[in-house]
Amino acid sequence: xxxxxxxxxxxxxxxxxxxxxxxxxxxxxxxxxxxxxxxxxxxxxxxxxxxxxxxxxxxxxxxxxxxxxxxxxxxxxxxxxxxxxxxxxxxxxxxxxxxxxxxxxxxxxxxxxxxxxxxxxxxxxxxxxxxxxxxxxxxxxxxxxxxxxxxxxxxxxxxxxxxxxxxxxxxxxxxxxxxxxxxxxxxxxxxxxxxxxxxxxxxxxxxxxxxxxxxxxxxxxxxxxxxxxxxxxxxxxxxxxxxxxxxxxxxxxxxxxxxxxxxxxxxxxxxxxxxxxxxxxxxxxxxxxxxxxxxxxxxxxxxxxxxxxxxxxxxxxxxxxxxxxxxxxxxxxxxxxxxxxxxxxxxxxxxxxxxxxxxxxxxxxxxxxxxxxxxxxxxxxxxxxxxxxxxxxxxxxxxxxxxxxxxxxxxxxxxxxxxxxxxxxxxxxxxxxxxxxxxxxxxxxxxxxxxxxxxxxxxxxxxxxxxxxxxxxxxxxxxxxxxxx
Amino acid sequence: xxxxxxxxxxxxxxxxxxxxxxxxxxxxxxxxxxxxxxxxxxxxxxxxxxxxxxxxxxxxxxxxxxxxxxxxxxxxxxxxxxxxxxxxxxxxxxxxxxxxxxxxxxxxxxxxxxxxxxxxxxxxxxxxxxxxxxxxxxxxxxxxxxxxxxxxxxxxxxxxxxxxxxxxxxxxxxxxxxxxxxxxxxxxxxxxxxxxxxxxxxxxxxxxxxxxxxxxxxxxxxxxxxxxxxxxxxxxxxxxxxxxxxxxxxxxxxxxxxxxxxxxxxxxxxxxxxxxxxxxxxxxxxxxxxxxxxxxxxxxxxxxxxxxxxxxxxxxxxxxxxxxxxxxxxxxxxxxxxxxxxxxxxxxxxxxxxxxxxxxxxxx
Amino acid sequence: xxxxxxxxxxxxxxxxxxxxxxxxxxxxxxxxxxxxxxxxxxxxxxxxxxxxxxxxxxxxxxxxxxxxxxxxxxxxxxxxxxxxxxxxxxxxxxxx
Ligand code: SF4
Ligand code: SF4
Ligand code: SF4
Numbered sequence: 001x002x003x004x005x006x007x008x009x010x011x012x013x014x015x016x017x018x019x020x021x022x023x024x025x026x027x028x029x030x031x032x033x034x035x036x037x038x039x040x041x042x043x044x045x046x047x048x049x050x051x052x053x054x055x056x057x058x059x060x061x062x063x064x065x066x067x068x069x070x071x072x073x074x075x076x077x078x079x080x081x082x083x084x085x086x087x088x089x090x091x092x093x094x095x096x097x098x099x100x101x102x103x104x105x106x107x108x109x110x111x112x113x114x115x116x117x118x119x120x121x122x123x124x125x126x127x128x129x130x131x132x133x134x135x136x137x138x139x140x141x142x143x144x145x146x147x148x149x150x151x152x153x154x155x156x157x158x159x160x161x162x163x164x165x166x167x168x169x170x171x172x173x174x175x176x177x178x179x180x181x182x183x184x185x186x187x188x189x190x191x192x193x194x195x196x197x198x199x200x201x202x203x204x205x206x207x208x209x210x211x212x213x214x215x216x217x218x219x220x221x222x223x224x225x226x227x228x229x230x231x232x233x234x235x236x237x238x239x240x241x242x243x244x245x246x247x248x249x250x251x252x253x254x255x256x257x258x259x260x261x262x263x264x265x266x267x268x269x270x271x272x273x274x275x276x277x278x279x280x281x282x283x284x285x286x287x288x289x290x291x292x293x294x295x296x297x298x299x300x301x302x303x304x305x306x307x308x309x310x311x312x313x314x315x316x317x318x319x320x321x322x323x324x325x326x327x328x329x330x331x332x333x334x335x336x337x338x339x340x341x342x343x344x345x346x347x348x349x350x351x352x353x354x355x356x357x358x359x360x361x362x363x364x365x366x367x368x369x370x371x372x373x374x375x376x377x378x379x380x381x382x383x384x385x386x387x388x389x390x391x392x393x394x395x396x397x398x399x400x401x402x403x404x405x406x407x408x409x410x411x412x413x414x415x416x417x418x419x420x421x422x423x424x425x426x427x428x429x430x431x432x433x434x435x436x437x438x439x440x441x442x443x444x445x446x447x448x449x450x451x452x453x454x455x456x457x458x459x460x461x462x463x464x465x466x467x468x469x470x471x472x473x474x475x476x477x478x479x480x481x482x483x484x485x
Numbered sequence: 486x487x488x489x490x491x492x493x494x495x496x497x498x499x500x501x502x503x504x505x506x507x508x509x510x511x512x513x514x515x516x517x518x519x520x521x522x523x524x525x526x527x528x529x530x531x532x533x534x535x536x537x538x539x540x541x542x543x544x545x546x547x548x549x550x551x552x553x554x555x556x557x558x559x560x561x562x563x564x565x566x567x568x569x570x571x572x573x574x575x576x577x578x579x580x581x582x583x584x585x586x587x588x589x590x591x592x593x594x595x596x597x598x599x600x601x602x603x604x605x606x607x608x609x610x611x612x613x614x615x616x617x618x619x620x621x622x623x624x625x626x627x628x629x630x631x632x633x634x635x636x637x638x639x640x641x642x643x644x645x646x647x648x649x650x651x652x653x654x655x656x657x658x659x660x661x662x663x664x665x666x667x668x669x670x671x672x673x674x675x676x677x678x679x680x681x682x683x684x685x686x687x688x689x690x691x692x693x694x695x696x697x698x699x700x701x702x703x704x705x706x707x708x709x710x711x712x713x714x715x716x717x718x719x720x721x722x723x724x725x726x727x728x729x730x731x732x733x734x735x736x737x738x739x740x741x742x743x744x745x746x747x748x749x750x751x752x753x754x755x756x757x758x759x760x761x762x763x764x765x766x767x768x769x770x771x772x773x774x775x776x777x778x779x780x781x782x783x784x785x786x787x788x789x790x791x792x793x794x795x796x797x798x799x800x801x802x803x804x805x806x807x808x809x810x811x812x813x814x815x816x817x818x819x820x821x822x823x824x825x826x827x828x829x830x831x832x833x834x835x836x837x838x839x840x841x842x843x844x845x846x847x848x849x
Numbered sequence: 850x851x852x853x854x855x856x857x858x859x860x861x862x863x864x865x866x867x868x869x870x871x872x873x874x875x876x877x878x879x880x881x882x883x884x885x886x887x888x889x890x891x892x893x894x895x896x897x898x899x900x901x902x903x904x905x906x907x908x909x910x911x912x913x914x915x916x917x918x919x920x921x922x923x924x925x926x927x928x929x930x931x932x933x934x935x936x937x938x939x940x941x942x943x944x945x
Contacts, residue, residue: 009860010926013911015918025690027697029892031866035915038871042915049917057888059684064550065692074690075918080680082553083692085576088546091538095550095558096680098534103554103682121546126541198877201912231871238871274507274532282671283530284499288668291487311631325490325661332490332663340490341660365746367660368739372819 011187016049018058023075034072037239040195040228040285041070044208045135047108050078051209055216056069061104063330064093067109069230089117090125092131100272101131104215111138115151115175121176126221129186131268133211134223136177139230140249148234151175152286154252159233174252178225189222190259195229196246202253218267227253234384242297264430292458295439295450296335306361308446309369313354313386314378314399318420319433323376324355326437330447331359331456339367359446376436376442383407395443397436400449415439415483418420422479431465438476487664493518493631493653494561496664497587498527500632503561504639505671506585507533508558510547512540513565515599516655520561545573545586552582552597553691561587563655564605567613575614576650578708579693581678583642585635586620587651589658592816600816601655603738606793609650609764612760617705620714621649621719622766628662630679635763636667641719643676645711652766654789656739656818673713690723715768722770723762724777725751730759731836732828733777735798736787737763737820744787747824755834760845766794771801779804783835785809785828787819807835859906861899870894877913881903881939909942911930 020251023030034470058079065073068084074081080103084092093107114122114136125132141159142148148161152174156165166174178192190210193204204226211222227249229241240416281287310327314320324340331338341356356369371391377383379400382408390396392411396403403416417439420432441447456469491499497520498509521537522530528535534551538544544560551558562570567588577584590597590605606711611621621641623634635651640801642649675681680689707798720827723744727733732751735742748833751758761777761784774784784806786795795810802808811827813819861883866889875883876895882903885895897920906924914920 008856008926009923011921012906012924013908013920014924017922019917031864032869032916032919037869037915038873039915042917043913044915046912046915058836060682062554062680062682071694074692078687080682080686081692082550082680083580083690083691083694084549087547088549088573090547092550092553094536094543095508095510095547095552096554097550099551099554099556099558100537100682106683120539121491122545123937126542128536130573134504198879198909198913201877201909204911238873239876242873242876255623272532275530277670277672280503280531281666281668284502284527285530286489286499286503286666286668288487291489293487328661329490332488337663338490339660339662364662364742366661366739366742366821367656367816368743370822380570427557459797 004133010025011155013392014410016046016053018049018061018078020075020078026075027071033067033076036232038231038241039069040139040226040230041137041209043195043201044135044204044226044228047075047078047205047208048108048135048212050205051212052079054209055213055304057212057216058102060102061106062087062096062100064107066098066109066113067144070108070137071144073108087113087116087123089113090121090130090132090134093326094125094128095131096100097360103275105132106212107132107134109134109136110143111136111140111150111152112142114349115177119151123181126181126187126223129221131213131218131220134209134221135211136223136225138177138253139228140174141230141233143230143233150179152253156247178223178258181223187218187223187259188261190266191257192225192227192255194227194245196242196249196250200246208377214262219262219265219269224402225253226483227255244367251469275378283405284360291335292454294333294335295448295454304357306446308359308374308444309372309374310357310374310440311354311369311386311389312357312376312378313352313382315351316353318353318378319430320353320378321355323433323437324357324450324457326455327357327359327440327457330451333454336361337364338365341367346409352382354386367379374440376440378433378436380404397439397443399436400434415443415480417479419476422475426471426475427468431468434469434472435476435479438473439480440476441473442477442480488665488722489572491660491664492519492659492661492824493625493628494589496632497561497635497651498523498639499825500532501585501639501661501664502533503555503667503670505637505673506559507531507673508548508551508556509560510536510538510542510551510558511560512538512546512562514563514566516591516601516658517563517566517587519631519658519813520587520589531649538637541569542572545570547578548584549573549577549580549582552577552584552601553680553777554811555584555675555681555838557643557652557673559585560588561589563591564593564608565769567605567608568614571608571614575616576693577648578614578618578620579616580691581646581708582648582691583646584648584649585642585651588637590652590654592668592814594608598816599655600737601789601818602814602816603654603740603789604791604793604814606766607653608831610797611650618708619647619767621645621647621715622652623650623767624764624766625650625657626738626741626762627657628660630665631657632664632666635665641715645715646817647711652738653673654738712768719765720768720772721764723764723801724735724773725760725762727759727761727777727781729757730780731757732785732832733759733761733781733783734785734824734828735761735763737766737794740787740789743819743821743824747828750825751828754773754829756828756829763794765799769797769801774801775805778802781806783807783809783831784833785811787811789813789818797818806836850878856925857902857904858925859904861910862921862923863897863899864919865890865896867916868894868896869919870896870915871915873913873915874898876909878911879907879909885908922945
């Protein structure tokens with residue numbers, strides 16, 4: 001009869017299925033946790049496991065574990081496990097969830113991990129409204145490392161690194177994570193719960209389940225802060241530690257819901273299906289059929305063994321880089337080897353700008369042009385900076401009426417014209433660079449109009465400029481021809 | 486395949502997506518920002534993820550998450566940002582997660598400047614983060630190689646389950662050259678160790694914690710074996726007219742290009758000179774150096790750093806041949822002229838002496 | 850079947866291998882029907898033990914206990930029926 005009587009009972013509260021039956025990843029004592037007797041991590045673990053069971057998401061769950069006393073989440077949870085570096089769990093969780101939006105990503109962190117070293121990561125994950133659930137165990141102390149000051153250590157609380165008690169003047173005040181994050185727009189649910197007594201414990205279990213459920217519903221970022229006893233480092237019995245959480249800790253960290261937008265929040269839209277694989281080259285703009293064929297072999301006999309090195313220099317806004325790009329692009333169109341190397345960074349911002357261009361029939365060794373065949377100097381400072389680099393037999397195109405006498409170089413030919421002003425008369429001063437390009441093309445004879453047109457079509461999208469640029473280049477050619485007369 | 490003119494930084498992203506990369510997490514920094522910008526544009530269109538992280542520290546950990554979830558992923562930065570990523574790179578190596586990191590170097594230490602320098606050699610090639618690990622390092626010297634080596638980087642990262650660097654200087658990142666791309670995109674595949682939130686992957690664990698000291702040693706032994714395997718199978722270098730070279734110039738990245746120009750000119754002078762350009766910096770092409778040491782008389786290392794690669798060259802040669810060194814730093818580049826003069830002087834002064842020395846040895 | 854009427858609503862099982870003797874369950878139990886045992890288990894803990902009667906099946910001790918499987922709370926399924934009856938009328942049984 002007695003066996004029948006036992007059979008009339010059924011398990012109402014038993015070990016969650018989300019836990020492994022036996023903790024085989026643990027070295028020894030595989031039938032119990034590594035937590036000290038009375039540790040709040042254990043209770044929190046159970047609440048989370050229960051929520052996973054009740055929501056039926058064990059297969060979908062990916063748990064991102066912290067560094068600290070909670071480091072061994074993967075010993076216990078029979079879910080997908082990822083162990084993160086100290087403080088980085090929210091960043092790791094972000095990387096996981098963004099690529100696996102169907103998974104349920106739960107991030108488990110302690111106070112040192114989340115609120116000190118990981119403070120930037122949690123703040124920004126919350127601010128982005130990452131679709132993750134964060135379980136934040138706050139026991140006001142660094143436990144794993146042996147009881148040092150945490151960002152959440154209470155004022156006056158003695159720790160290994162605050163032997164006289166936390167002093168606001170030295171260590172600042174306890175950090176209120178929930179309050180802080182509740183100032184942000186994106187979070188959907190933020191609640192602080194405690195493990196201080198039965199009532200608090202039951203509420204904690206409800207809150208944790210809710211935070212996970214929010215993610216199942218696709219609602220967005222949820223965080224539950226759990227005020228948690230650490231009997232070992234509080235140097236109390238488990239029961240005393242529990243009471244301390246309720247009677248002392250809660251005074252600094254009031255319990256409650258700090259954010260609840262679960263009603264307004266819209267389930268996130270499912271990500272669009274990825275494009276078909278064969279469309280990728282097209283999407284990237286590298287598909288052969290989308291690329292111009294070019295007009296090769298039209299560079300004629302004059303370019304039988306061409307190797308042209310050009311330095312273009314001037315102020316930002318004068319179209320220095322574009323001049324170089326048109327040259328390089330046209331060279332490519334003509335089937336030449338080309339390289340284009342810009343100056344970059346603050347140098348550009350402060351106003352000066354320059355680029356190196358090489359066009360050659362053979363493979364280009366160095367893209368750097370230290371001794372150009374042609375220097376295109378769009379203003380006087382640029383001229384002065386690079387004038388000495390032009391080698392004998394080379395050319396300088398100078399944007400100015402008068403070429404400074406002290407800049408003359410033996411064996412270097414010069415064309416000095418007020419290109420900008422001439423461009424202005426043509427219709428827009430900004431076409432000065434194209435005038436200089438025209439002069440350069442005429443002087444070197446390297447490229448055909450068809451190459452230049454193709455380059456301009458690719459680089460200058462606004463049709464308003466096309467006509468002006470053409471005229472400017474033609475005028476530049478004329479100026480060069482005139483100078484030769 | 487048709488060529489188009491493109492910046493090295495932009496080529497990296499296109500090549501990465503073609504190689505199946507579907508996650509990019511980064512943080513802006515000159516001269517690498519174009520990589521993030523291109524990723525921001527193309528990654529979502531290709532069905533991938535782009536996110537500008539709050540820091541390089543966060544970015545590399547997001548990569549850790551994406552790689553843990555089985556997605557080919559990458560980031561890009563420059564020296565100061567790479568320093569911040571070292572923690573995450575160590576964790577990825579420890580957890581045996583693949584990823585590709587592009588380091589478009591600038592001047593350092595500290596804030597340094599944004600001009601091209603090669604001072605990241607040590608922090609990239611020698612590990613940089615804590616613990617016993619290596620990263621595979623590929624050093625492109627052209628925009629085409631930016632594309633090709635990025636694709637290779639993803640293959641190697643997966644093959645070795647290890648972070649792989651594409652180490653390029655600001656020049657290679659910023660310059661435009663004609664480049665052609667593969668016309669077939671690699672299908673993203675999920676490796677079986679990944680944690681993807683499914684029943685099948687539920688038992689998987691991504692992590693690097695091994696409390697048991699013997700287990701830790703065994704783990705490191707397996708990693709070490711991987712690195713030895715890479716040394717045997719993945720070493721790459723370009724040799725340019727080294728067959729009869731008495732002088733071997735060596736440098737990577739942009740220096741490799743300049744050295745070829747110098748060697749071409751010096752050859753015209755009648756000097757027997759060639760270029761050995763390491764393409765993989767780890768594994769370092771030791772055997773190439775050792776083989777050339779049999780015929781060459783002297784090696785010249787030219788870098789835009791203070792003798793960082795020089796150490797590896799010396800280790801590879803192990804005293805077999807003298808090693809000369811020329812460097813410019815701070816954003817200066819050893820110019821064609823400078824190197825040429827250095828080489829000519831060397832040829833005038835040292836080569837005869839070296840010949841003499843050998844004759845002496847022969848006479849003994 | 851008069852004996853049925855005297856049965857407690859709940860029953861408690863403690864796994865003495867897993868219990869760490871923290872005493873949180875003792876503190877949590879509203880009718881105070883749990884106590885720490887007199888003897889140490891072989892890990893050195895005085896483990897929790899059900900006093901044998903008076904459990905309401907509320908489950909508070911389970912939630913208060915930090916160990917995943919140290920405590921199992923059982924709730925009575927049906928006071929009036931035997932196991933055999935339950936198995937026959939499973940759906941009806943479950944509705945109780
Ligand atoms: S030290 Fe504190 S937090 Fe860590 S396991 Fe022990 S009780 Fe828990
Ligand atoms: S279930 Fe409730 S009544 Fe029964 S032992 Fe546990 S706490 Fe006490
Ligand atoms: S709460 Fe759990 S571990 Fe603590 S004494 Fe009770 S059964 Fe044992």
